[in-house]
Amino acid sequence: MGATFGNRFRLTIFGESHGEAIGGVIDGLIPGHEIDFEDIAFQMKRRAPGMTSLSTPRKEKDEVKILSGALDGKTTGSPLAFMILNEDKKSKDYESIRFTPRPGHADYSAWVKYKGFNDYRGGGHFSGRITAPIVFAGTIAQQILKKSEIEVFTSITKIGNVESQKFKGSIKEIEKLKEIKASRLPSLEEGKSHLMEEEIKGARAAGDSVGGIVECIIYGIEAGIGEPFFDSLESHISRIMFSIPAVKGIEFGEGFNLAGMRGHDSNDELIVTSQKISHSTNNNGGILGGITNGMPIIFRVAIKPTPSISKTQSTVDLKKMKEVSINIEGRHDPCIVPRVLPVIESAAAIAILDMMMLK
Ligand SMILES: Cc1cc2nc3c(=O)[nH]c(=O)nc-3n(C[C@H](O)[C@H](O)[C@H](O)COP(=O)(O)O)c2cc1C
Numbered sequence: 423m424g425a426t427f428g429n430r431f432r433l434t435i436f437g438e439s440h441g442e443a444i445g446g447v448i449d450g451l452i453p454g455h456e457i458d459f460e461d462i463a464f465q466m467k468r469r470a471p472g473m474t475s476l477s478t479p480r481k482e483k484d485e486v487k488i489l490s491g492a493l494d495g496k497t498t499g500s501p502l503a504f505m506i507l508n509e510d511k512k513s514k515d516y517e518s519i520r521f522t523p524r525p526g527h528a529d530y531s532a533w534v535k536y537k538g539f540n541d542y543r544g545g546g547h548f549s550g551r552i553t554a555p556i557v558f559a560g561t562i563a564q565q566i567l568k569k570s571e572i573e574v575f576t577s578i579t580k581i582g583n584v585e586s587q588k589f590k591g592s593i594k595e596i597e598k599l600k601e602i603k604a605s606r607l608p609s610l611e612e613g614k615s616h617l618m619e620e621e622i623k624g625a626r627a628a629g630d631s632v633g634g635i636v637e638c639i640i641y642g643i644e645a646g647i648g649e650p651f652f653d654s655l656e657s658h659i660s661r662i663m664f665s666i667p668a669v670k671g672i673e674f675g676e677g678f679n680l681a682g683m684r685g686h687d688s689n690d691e692l693i694v695t696s697q698k699i700s701h702s703t704n705n706n707g708g709i710l711g712g713i714t715n716g717m718p719i720i721f722r723v724a725i726k727p728t729p730s731i732s733k734t735q736s737t738v739d740l741k742k743m744k745e746v747s748i749n750i751e752g753r754h755d756p757c758i759v760p761r762v763l764p765v766i767e768s769a770a771a772i773a774i775l776d777m778m779m780l781k
């Protein structure tokens with residue numbers, strides 16, 4: 423299995439949703455980095471289940487226990503191993519659907535690949551829970567990036583049918599992104615968070631779920647980062663983004679809109695401001711030829727609606743080879759977007775730091 427990501431900053435993750443614990447090992451950390459544990463707790467809580475009325479009711483503390491690689495609060499430079507306990511498990515919800523794969527989840531594909539031996543409880547290794555180690559490692563990566571004044575932000579540009587403004591590139595927006603970091607539904611446009619919340623509640627009330635789009639900004643990054651061809655920065659970021667469960671699309675800068683534009687409108691013209699080379703627009707999302715051009719990196723990821731819904735659906739009984747209906751019980755997110763924001767920021771930070779270390 424591909425449990426490891428990265429060339430220099432390497433993260434290996436392990437665990438299943440209803441096993442003893444989940445966790446990981448980070449290899450390649452600089453020695454002497456003072457870990458900000460308050461920041462770690464803040465980021466872990468943003469992602470943790472059961473924290474708000476918009477999430478799954480499963481309640482996990484998601485406190486991280488460091489097993490090696492840190493002494494007196496500072497990294498030693500040796501592999502940093504860590505674990506997070508699974509405490510609020512309710513595996514019986516999964517007994518009755520063990521042989522009737524949930525549409526939209528990984529149950530059937532994992533059953534085929536692992537010949538039925540995969541841990542089926544709570545989605546096993548395919549659960550969104552496995553993103554908690556990414557947040558721990560990615561928060562450390564963000565702390566290291568911050569020393570070079572690089573910061574990662576997210577906001578929501580769509581939930582179901584509610585759309586919100588995209589980042590246009592101003593310092594004022596960066597200030598706003600800092601302010602709304604703790605929000606469950608951060609939006610650059612006033613009044614949209616409330617409408618997004620209503621959209622999520624409406625889906626849940628209908629026994630259904632809803633998806634959305636998350637925009638990520640990496641601010642303060644210098645030009646010249648990326649390793650073309652196959653480790654182009656777009657490739658590296660996309661690779662880690664698609665490892666996050668429920669991510670089904672990504673676009674950089676104007677992305678799919680570029681297909682309908684003329685070159686004269688889409689090209690980012692070079693300019694000189696305060697003796698520095700810059701660009702008058704950022705339609706390419708800060709990356710050209712797979713290498714940063716010094717503009718903020720902008721990308722958006724599409725998050726699908728949560729697969730486990732309470733509406734009756736059709737599936738197949740794997741033992742009887744018969745089509746049957748399925749009613750899913752359990753504790754599920756009506757929308758994954760609010761909890762995936764710190765995961766996307768963390769994954770972006772890991773990809774960027776790894777590429778910067780290669781340089
Ligand atoms: C933070 C987070 C929370 C999630 N919560 C749920 C959930 O409550 N119920 C569910 O069925 N899927 C949930 N998912 C999505 C599934 O894990 C995911 O759709 C599934 O593993 C199949 O993978 P794929 O959608 O990437 O193909 C969540 C994903 C993330 C990242």
Ligand SMILES: C=C(O[C@@H]1CC(C(=O)O)=C[C@@H](OP(=O)(O)O)[C@H]1O)C(=O)O
Pocket residue numbers: 439440469470471478480482511512543544545548549550551552554667752753754755
């Ligand atoms: C536990 C978390 O999210 C889980 C992600 C998830 C899924 O299928 O992805 C299903 C639900 O849990 P369970 O495995 O108990 O059914 C969510 O609560 C978490 O993110 O920490």
